[in-house]
Amino acid sequence: MKYLEHKGYTGSIEYSPEDKLMYGKVLGIQGLLSFEGETGKQLEDDFRSVVDEYLKTCKEEGKIPEKPFKGSFNVRISASLHQKAALRAMEERTSLNSLVAEAIRFHLSREEELA
Template sequence: MKYLNYKGYTGSIEYSPEDNLLFGKVLGIKGLISYEGETGKQLENDFKESIEEYFSDCKLKGISPERPFKGSFNVRISSSLHQKAALMAIEMKTSLNNLVAEAIRQRVGEDPV
């Protein structure tokens, strides 16, 4: 397993040989949620507890928890690549967004929506 998953949140798994400790952070959000453990099971438990603590903190503050990987992001590319992609999308009678989404699906191997 490369990542931990819990309630829609994904966490990294890293190792510190200096501390002989596993650690990680929640990916795909601006806020920092980190966790650690001496074993894989401890790491997983601390990850889940950290997510639950984050939910409790948000509730106390009256704010909505940040949702990871919302499905939108900015991409910065050269103007010439942007032009080529936009013209290709027009020729294909699709949107630039659909063209980019299909290219990403092909690259990462996800099934079409």
């Protein structure tokens, strides 16, 4: 397992040899939510507790919790690459967004095939 999952949130898994401690942070949000444990079980338990506490605090304060990986993001590329991609999308009678999404799917599927 590369990541931890709980209530739609994803946590990283890292190890510090110096501290002999596992640690991680919640990914895909701007706020810093970190967790740790000496064992895998402790790490998982702390991750779930951190997410649950975050959601509880947001509710108590009347705030909307950040949603990880909302499905939209900005990509910065060169003007020439932007032009080529936009023209290709027009040729294929699709949107630039669809072209980029397909390119990402293709890249990730190739990566999975190699694993």
